[in-house]
Amino acid sequence: MSNERTVPATGPRRARGRPPATARREQIVDAALEEFAEHGFHNSSLAAVAERVGLSQQGLLHHFPTKESLLISVLSRRDEIDDAEFGELSDLDRLRDVVERNTGRPGVVRLYTLLSAEGLAEDHPAGDYFTERFAALRVRLADALRAAHGDRLAGGATPEQAATLLIAAMDGLQLQWSYAPGAVDMPDLMGVLTDVLRGGETGDRAD
Amino acid sequence: MSNERTVPATGPRRARGRPPATARREQIVDAALEEFAEHGFHNSSLAAVAERVGLSQQGLLHHFPTKESLLISVLSRRDEIDDAEFGELSDLDRLRDVVERNTGRPGVVRLYTLLSAEGLAEDHPAGDYFTERFAALRVRLADALRAAHGDRLAGGATPEQAATLLIAAMDGLQLQWSYAPGAVDMPDLMGVLTDVLRGGETGDRAD
Structure with a gap:
């Protein structure tokens, strides 16, 4: 329910002062949500999502091994947003x-x-x-x-x-x-x- | 309104007895409609459409130089289907x-x-x-x-x-x-x- 959100949705790149893994994951999911919203799932690339959060594609794969696993997290994230309402x-x-x-x-x-x-x-x-x-x-x-x-x-x-x-x-x-x-x-x-x-x-x- | 439809929507391949260009175009558009319906536009390929009508990709490009030009024809085809109704x-x-x-x-x-x-x-x-x-x-x-x-x-x-x-x-x-x-x-x-x-x-x- 309450998720410890410590970084802005898709804040500026942070080469230093890396956020912990959970916060980083959330940052990636929010960036993916934006990327998918703009281009659709099939037309989006992991590389583009990685770039939005200042990660290498390899760095992103450490958190989400496939585009599908990222999609599932994006959908869950959207449900979180909606749940409070519905x-x-x-x-x-x-x-x-x-x-x-x-x-x-x-x-x-x-x-x-x-x-x-x-x-x-x-x-x-x-x-x-x-x-x-x-x-x-x-x-x-x-x-x-x-x-x-x-x-x-x-x-x-x-x-x-x-x-x-x-x-x-x-x-x-x-x-x-x-x-x-x-x-x-x-x-x-x-x-x-x-x-x-x-x-x-x-x-x-x-x- | 009445379009002289002489071939079945997506009939079997016809290596011989080639239909004239107009009929061939209609055949391609119907095949593309099916292909796009199954996979969406971005995830469809001209090669897959060509295969459905027994053409080489080069042969298909003769009728439709780009995937976009094929899409416009597919949308117009759908409008034809709908127009009689709406x-x-x-x-x-x-x-x-x-x-x-x-x-x-x-x-x-x-x-x-x-x-x-x-x-x-x-x-x-x-x-x-x-x-x-x-x-x-x-x-x-x-x-x-x-x-x-x-x-x-x-x-x-x-x-x-x-x-x-x-x-x-x-x-x-x-x-x-x-x-x-x-x-x-x-x-x-x-x-x-x-x-x-x-x-x-x-x-x-x-x-």
């Missing part, structure tokens, strides 16, 4: 907040969009991760919706259907938003969808 | 039908999901294509919604908001469905969303 998914308004926060981190959004699609390719190392993540997220969100809104939402939608649709809309909005941040108001649209699913009015929502 | 988007029920049809072509769905995400990477040749495609699709669907349902849908959602959400849900459902076809009933979920946006009941929808 953990509190007690009602639909929280979902809008999560989306709101995502507008402030376009790199992480792009990373997620890219990797979740890349994971569909045959034998991609992130394939199992996303299969399990989506299944778990659907259950978790459906449980939260049932607890807050009962067995039926607007139009007779079940919590399971609403959960799958909300996750889908979130993912699809991130894709459209990444192409046109100015034209797609993600939090507002998420607010519209949650309002509609609750059977409420959208127009007069207070900000 | 062209008739007169009401929300049609949208469910489009999704229904997509369940029968997982390869094309995966191709679209992969390429639309890959396009976000810096300098990706499909970037402009998707930026324009999403913008045009939002306008087109919003116009159709306004014509059919007026200026407000359920909960006060505007046709523009509903259009963006519908496209997002479609894209997000394709992603979840590609990971778990058995667990995500795309057409049914699209039906739920369109019903909710119309302010109707979902439970008793006739199939």
